[in-house]
Amino acid sequence: MESPSRVYAALVPHAGAGPSGKDDDPGLEAAHSHRVRELRVTGTAEVRCPADKASLRVRVSSSKESVSEVTSSVSRRLEYILQALRQHGVGEEDVSVRRFLHRDEDGYGLDVEVVVTFGDFDEMERVCGVLLEKLDKSVCVGTPRFFHSPECLSEMRQRSCASAVENAQRKAHNACQVLGQSLGCPLLVTEQATKERKNGGEEEEEEEEDGGQGPTPARLPHLPTITASSQVSVTFGLRGPSRKKL
Template sequence: MDRRTLLLGVAAAGTTALSGCLSAAQSGATGGDSNLRTITVTGTAEMQAPPDRAVVEVSVEATGDTAASVRDQLSTDSERLTQALREAGLSDEQITTGRFSIREERVPPRLPESETPDEPVYFGTHSFTLDIDSVDSTGDVIDAAIDGGADSIDRIEYTLSDGTRDSLREDALQSAVDNARTEADVLAERVDSGIIDVQHVTSAGGGLSPSYARFDEEAMADAASTDLRPDDVTVSATVEVTYRIS
């Protein structure tokens, strides 16, 4: 797919947070030219696109009077859940363990003796991280997880594949550089100067901002299937550029 079709208003999505300063460089750093003048500006830009990858965390839970019984129950429930996810189209590589824990439920120190359990109670959790490469199928995968015995849907993150993210970041960097040059031209003109060349360029920051969805168990209880509508994902870039001016 052409990456340009993934961008939602590239020009409109670019935002700029710019600052500039006029300085005379130290002679030791400029080869002895104490008259060298520079302007340093920062340019930022953001690009947005629909997500093409989803990461969902689901888990099974169990309680029992021994750690071994909880372990065995988690093993049975986990196998049932995993099989349901396989039948929904996920490969084993897309289903990874996120968290596994078994712990004894501690009795609050001031609980009346009459309310203290006769036997210890153990609680266990086995969570799985699901890497879904078809965003449109996220709801179906969640439905399959619930039907397969998942006790909770802990996280739904919409993000980008590596290729899409890299393409958007490249576009954001180009836009950030253009924004920096525009700001430098304005500043140079204000001090009756002009841009001669670039002295230094640094990629100063930026990153990916995924979107998240919350699984509302009560709202979904009456629905025939899970319907999720993710927001766009934002990729940002920041550059710092130093220009030599006349």
């Protein structure tokens, strides 16, 4: 909901005027006797943006009597995972692999973790389905973690500021119609305040509505959103009285 508009009209002396409001040079007094008329308004806007990226962790583990056996066992499953990612359009720059070889009581253990960044959530679901179907219990697919990319945050902030300026211009235009004035060009735009807040209260509200009755069903991964708000001050010049009567 938009906050009430705050509109200020100011008569500003010419840049060459002295403390009395007149030009310091008497010879210029007649040429610059009129004053610059301005209209200053504030505008606010909010833009809400859901997460555009997701990080998925896939883990493969094995224990064998020798290093070669455990490496061979994990490598086959790892190659299948990487192949499935390539087939679903995931680039190498979005995949990282970590290996941890350790000694067990009966031999050697090898843990491999594949971290994948997705921009297409539907594609991520398809990849999860393929891995769980083909590798079954030999692979552990974690819960995706959703987040906002720097590009997404930057675009959201720009949209918020631009919308606030548009709202300020709309208010100024409406004010000029009421005052019988004609709105001129913007003279100064100042961003006064910006805020960002994460929206994460949906899950808590659902839990309260549940009332704790019956078994708790498995919940889908929560898709976070961020709201960016912006407040700007815009100063417009006034071109003079409009011919339209009030």
